[in-house]
């Protein structure tokens with residue numbers, strides 16, 4: 001049976017919220033920047049007028065200003081973003097209980113059962129778009145399709161404040177000429193591999209030999225081939241039901257580039273505080289640790305290592321992450337941002353085979369310590385217990401809303 | 412502009428604004444509430460529960476942003492002050 005899926009994407013979310021709250025910003029180039037006071041602040045988001053000057057997310061404020069001298073730089077207001085993200089989801093859930101968020105500003109909606117109540121899918125999409133604009137003063141782009149992948153692709157095709165339909169009987173004409181990198185899951189490295197096999201468009205990908213794709217890209221290659229052919233059966237999670245967690249991670253961009261191991265260690269340790277707590281919240285333990293590093297040229301590298309004893313301990317995860325970083329990063333360039341992730345999650349208390357030299361007792365003590373620290377923080381506040389080194393001045397940005405990585409998606 | 416508001420809360424959970432007070436202490440009765448819906452202010456920015464109200468013969472919107480913060484779209488001069 002055909003499904004009707006929407007993907008709703010709030011346009012330039014951070015920048016749009018700022019412009020909505022302060023109408024004096026309307027029509028002029030605006031960039032939301034981390035730590036405006038700092039020389040090294042970077043652009044987190046920009047509006048369309050700023051985009052027209054070539055201002056890019058991730059670049060330094062001084063770079064953006066040299067392209068666009070009239071640029072208005074505003075500080076981020078994460079509490080407002082969280083508020084408007086929740087209000088938008090509230091609007092979506094008037095239409096269906098199947099609303100699956102993807103980051104703060106995107107959601108999939110399964111509106112298959114809405115048809116009798118609200119009309120055909122493109123009409124529902126239009127009602128939702130108008131409602132968000134009227135109630136929140138924010139615009140969204142909506143993709144309408146028969147699966148999640150094409151719905152997301154659709155929401156990217158026309159922006160802002162627009163609805164794009166990718167129908168089951170005509171999707172080939174509509175999207176086969178688009179670059180393969182428009183498809184979810186085709187990152188820069190995948191794009192390079194595909195280009196090496198003369199696959200440039202989604203159409204090329206759809207007609208490629210799946211065995212060749214699998215040999216070059218593994219499971220991901222096969223998945224992409226299915227996506228390109230419109231075969232994506234993944235369902236939209238019901239509200240409140242989160243998809244099975246495949247990884248828990250936390251990342252940050254520091255207010256100033258990190259220039260030595262000594263800058264990096266406190267950042268990793270701080271990140272893992274949250275990672276450890278979130279793992280304990282969902283009663284899972286990390287079987288491995290990944291660290292993702294972006295240098296000042298914004299080139300990403302990722303390394304991963306298994307843990308001999310699954311853990312939720314911030315110290316254990318931080319030590320593994322730092323060990324990887326220290327062994328692999330060559331310091332040719334300063335580091336712009338770091339993400340610590342975990343994988344191979346196993347349920348708390350699951351059996352594992354310790355090696356002879358593993359100190360099981362110490363590992364168990366560390367787990368208990370983690371729970372104990374959570375408890376103290378719950379009762380007395382997040383900063384009631386701190387690692388000494390984290391009380392020193394650091395390059396970490398001030399308290400901000402959690403940035404949860406999309407799970408199960410290749411970087 | 413942000414204003415203080417005297418609000419009547421019904422047991423069903425709805426709220427009726429009765430009177431506003433400006434920052435300088437002046438108060439104005441709300442003569443009539445013509446409608447209420449959730450909306451964004453197109454004039455001064457911000458969003459909330461939007462009450463279409465008549466104050467001293469002037470039609471304007473009064474917004475309940477939540478957490479006790481209210482603002483009116485009309486400027487002070489509109490009320491003849």
Ligand SMILES: [Mg+2]
Pocket residue numbers: 009010011012013105106
């Ligand atoms: Mg967006």
